[in-house]
Amino acid sequence: MSSGEFENSAEAVGGPGAEKPVQPPSQLLILAIDDDSGMLGFYKSVMSGEGVRLETSMDPTLGLELVESLNPDLTLLDLTMPGIDGMEVLQRIRQRDPEARVVMVTGNYSIETAVVAIQAGATDYVCKPVSPEKLRQLVSETRKLVDLDQRGEALEQQLIGVFNLEGMIGRSPRMLEVFDLVRRVAPHLRTALITGETGTGKELVARALHNLSPRAGRRCAVFNCSALVDTLAESQLFGHRKGAFTGAVSDQVGMFEWANGGTVFLDEVGDLSAAAQSKLHRVLENGEVQKLGFPQATRVDVQVIAATSRDLKVEMKSNRFRPDLWYRLNMIQIHLPPLRERREDVVLLARHFLAHYAAEYGKELKRISRRAESALLAYSWPGNVRELKNVIARGCMLARNRMFDMEDLPEEVRNQSSAAFALPTSLEQAEKRAVTHALAKTKNKALAARTLRISRTRLYRLMEKYGLAADSIDDEKSKEAASD
Numbered sequence: 001m002s003s004g005e006f007e008n009s010a011e012a013v014g015g016p017g018a019e020k021p022v023q024p025p026s027q028l029l030i031l032a033i034d035d036d037s038g039m040l041g042f043y044k045s046v047m048s049g050e051g052v053r054l055e056t057s058m059d060p061t062l063g064l065e066l067v068e069s070l071n072p073d074l075t076l077l078d079l080t081m082p083g084i085d086g087m088e089v090l091q092r093i094r095q096r097d098p099e100a101r102v103v104m105v106t107g108n109y110s111i112e113t114a115v116v117a118i119q120a121g122a123t124d125y126v127c128k129p130v131s132p133e134k135l136r137q138l139v140s141e142t143r144k145l146v147d148l149d150q151r152g153e154a155l156e157q158q159l160i161g162v163f164n165l166e167g168m169i170g171r172s173p174r175m176l177e178v179f180d181l182v183r184r185v186a187p188h189l190r191t192a193l194i195t196g197e198t199g200t201g202k203e204l205v206a207r208a209l210h211n212l213s214p215r216a217g218r219r220c221a222v223f224n225c226s227a228l229v230d231t232l233a234e235s236q237l238f239g240h241r242k243g244a245f246t247g248a249v250s251d252q253v254g255m256f257e258w259a260n261g262g263t264v265f266l267d268e269v270g271d272l273s274a275a276a277q278s279k280l281h282r283v284l285e286n287g288e289v290q291k292l293g294f295p296q297a298t299r300v301d302v303q304v305i306a307a308t309s310r311d312l313k314v315e316m317k318s319n320r321f322r323p324d325l326w327y328r329l330n331m332i333q334i335h336l337p338p339l340r341e342r343r344e345d346v347v348l349l350a351r352h353f354l355a356h357y358a359a360e361y362g363k364e365l366k367r368i369s370r371r372a373e374s375a376l377l378a379y380s381w382p383g384n385v386r387e388l389k390n391v392i393a394r395g396c397m398l399a400r401n402r403m404f405d406m407e408d409l410p411e412e413v414r415n416q417s418s419a420a421f422a423l424p425t426s427l428e429q430a431e432k433r434a435v436t437h438a439l440a441k442t443k444n445k446a447l448a449a450r451t452l453r454i455s456r457t458r459l460y461r462l463m464e465k466y467g468l469a470a471d472s473i474d475d476e477k478s479k480e481a482a483s484d
Contacts, residue, residue: 027051027052027053028050028051028052028053028073028074028139028142028143028146029052029053029055029070029071029072029073030043030047030052030053030054030055030072030073030074030075030076030139030142031054031055031056031057031063031066031067031070031072031074031075031076032054032055032056032057032075032076033056033057033058033060033063033066033075033076033077033078033081033086033089034056034058034076034077034078034081034105035058035059035060035078035081035082036058036078037058039078039105039128040056040058042130043056043076043135044056046132046135046136047135047139050136050139051143052139055070055072059083060081060083060084060085060086060089061083061084063077063089064084064089064092064093067093067096067100068096071097071364071402073101073142073146074101074102074103074123074138074139074142075093075100075101075102075103076103076105076138077089077090077093077102077103077104077105077122078105078106079104079105079106079108079113079117080106080107080108086104086106087116087117087120090102090104090117090120090121090122091120091121094120094121096401096402096403097401097402097403098121098369098370098371098403098405099367099369099370099403100121101123101142101145102121102122102123103122103123103124103125103126103138104117104122104124104125104126105126105127105128105130106125106126106127106128107127107128109127113125124138126138153366156351159171159348160348160351160352163175163176163348165179165182165183165208166204166207166208166211166212167204167207167208168201168204168205168208169345169348169349169352170342170344170345170348170349171344171345171348172337172342172343172344172345174337174341174342175337175342175345178205178334178335178336181334182205182208182209182212182334183212185209185332185334186208186209186211186212186213187212187213187214189209189213189303189305189332190303190304190331191284191303191304191305191306191328191329191331191332192209192304192305192306192329192331192332192333192334193269193305193306193307193308193312193329193330193331193332193333193334194206194305194306194307194308194333194334194335194336195307195308195309195312195333195334195335195336196307196309196335196336196337196338197309197336197338197384198309198383198384198386199339199383199384199385199386199387200336200337200338200339200384200385201336201384201385201386202267202307202309202336203222203265203267203307205307205334205336206222206263206265206267206305206307207220209263209305210262210263210265210303210305213263213303215261215262215263215303218259218261218262218263219258219259219260219261219262219263220259220262220263220264220265221255221256221258221259221262221263221264221265222265222267223236223237223255223264223265223266223267224267224268225266225267225268225269225270225271225272225276226267226268226271230273230275230276231292233272233273233276234273234275234276234279234292235252235254235292236254236255237254237255237256237276237279237280238254238256238276238279238289238290238291238292239251239252239253239254239256239257239289239291239292239294239298240252240254240291240292240293240294241291241292241293241294242293254289254291256283256289256300256302257289257298257300259302260300260301260302261301261302262302262303263302263303263304263305264302264303264304264305265305265306265307266280266304266305266306266307267307268307268308268309268310269306269307269308269329270308270310270312270315270320270321274322277321277322277325278322280304280325281322281324281325281328282297283300283302283304284304284325284328284329285328287299287300287301288300304329306329312326313326338381338384339381339384339385339387339388340380340381343377346376346377346381346388347368347373347376347377349385349388349389350368350373350376350388350392351368353388353389353392353393354367354368354392354396354404357392357393357396357397358396360396361396361397363396363399364402365396365399365402365403365404366402366403367403367404368403368404368405369403369404369405369406371405371406372404372405372406372408372409375406375409375413375414376388376391376409376413378416379412379413379416380416391409391410391413392404394410395408395409396408431462431466432462432466432468434452435448435452435459435462435463435466435468436466436468438451438452439463439468445459445460
């Protein structure tokens with residue numbers, strides 16, 4: 001993040017496809033692909049009064065092109081056709097859209113073929129001659145499913161609206177706690193410290209605090225404390241007089257003066273030099289800014305919001321961060337949990353990003369497939385919300401179909417999800433996996449045994465049984481952690 005003012009766009013939170021023709025809300029778009037003109041005529045006669053727009057093709061190749069351009073609500077597909085048979089057409093349709101509704105129609109019914117068609121993704125398997133009642137039933141069932149999809153999309157937008165605070169999106173209990181704290185703190189804010197891993201959305205919290213504060217109409221300066229060398233960082237923050245250092249050819253107002261009356265957001269405040277920390281403490285303590293090369297202090301009135309991905313307590317023990325500055329900044333601390341600890345938000349965020357980037361890139365992507373959502377949920381997201389946002393943006397940019405699917409996810413997401421979904425093949429394998437996971441998660445034997453709900457002795461036996469190294473687990477640390 002570069003220095004400057006907050007942007008107005010919300011971040012937490014999305015060849016151009018052919019547009020689907022505008023239809024009345026109750027009208028269905030049904031495509032029939034059949035080399036029998038009489039069958040197509042039958043479809044037209046039955047569906048003419050059913051609120052259906054019917055498109056037809058006697059050529060399966062042309063039919064596939066119509067599927068791509070029209071995105072029908074239902075496809076009626078003949079099984080036996082010259083050139084490309086119906087089973088291959090079905091496979092191509094499902095490859096493009098894993099949730100497409102396709103009904104196979106055939107004059108040569110067999111249980112084996114029906115099973116294969118259903119396994120390949122057909123919604124139903126109908127034998128010719130098709131009765132008008134059966135056809136009307138298919139239309140009615142499709143209409144109900146389409147209505148459910150539309151209601152689901154509307155509810156999804158309502159969900160995003162409800163679980164949204166100044167561009168931050170989340171419905172997990174931990175994020176709702178963050179939203180509540182931001183709302184309560186913002187009207188009275190003087191200083192705040194936002195903590196959390198890289199990519200969790202700390203700048204969004206800072207933006208929300210500013211926008212909900214009485215200073216919302218005033219300037220808000222944003223400064224990345226790790227972006228510049230020490231001298232330039234001090235100059236940017238506090239200003240300088242002409243000749244204060246090599247290259248200082250004129251006086252410069254610092255960010256605190258520029259944002260006087262408003263807010264200064266300091267990202268990665270733990271990277272500030274000792275001299276800059278001292279001057280920042282003076283701003284918080286006395287409301288005074290000391291310019292480089294100028295003996296007289298300048299009075300300022302700003303609220304300061306700082307953020308860090310570091311553990312500042314560790315930095316203080318190492319004498320890299322001033323304790324008095326820590327106490328000043330830490331009047332209110334807002335911690336953002338990593339995305340892996342709030343998985344309820346993953347799909348909600350992904351759908352929000354999909355809508356945003358599909359519109360930005362001119363793609364007609366409406367949904368994320370169930371298997372892609374499962375993969376997103378299984379991934380650990382080391383880069384947090386920022387990584388999820390980039391994954392969805394990349395997928396939208398490269399997507400060739402109308403549904404965001406597994407092929408639109410990067411390899412690392414697909415691979416980790418495949419490993420997560422792999423089931424153990426024996427009781428021993430399941431037992432070993434549980435012990436390994438508990439040890440890796442807790443980093444100590446006492447907590448691992450407690451997590452598994454077994455005795456410490458039993459855990460030792462299992463570790464020995466499966467050859468799990470004990471050297472990396474510190475018993476003393478285990479005792480300390482268990483007593484905390």
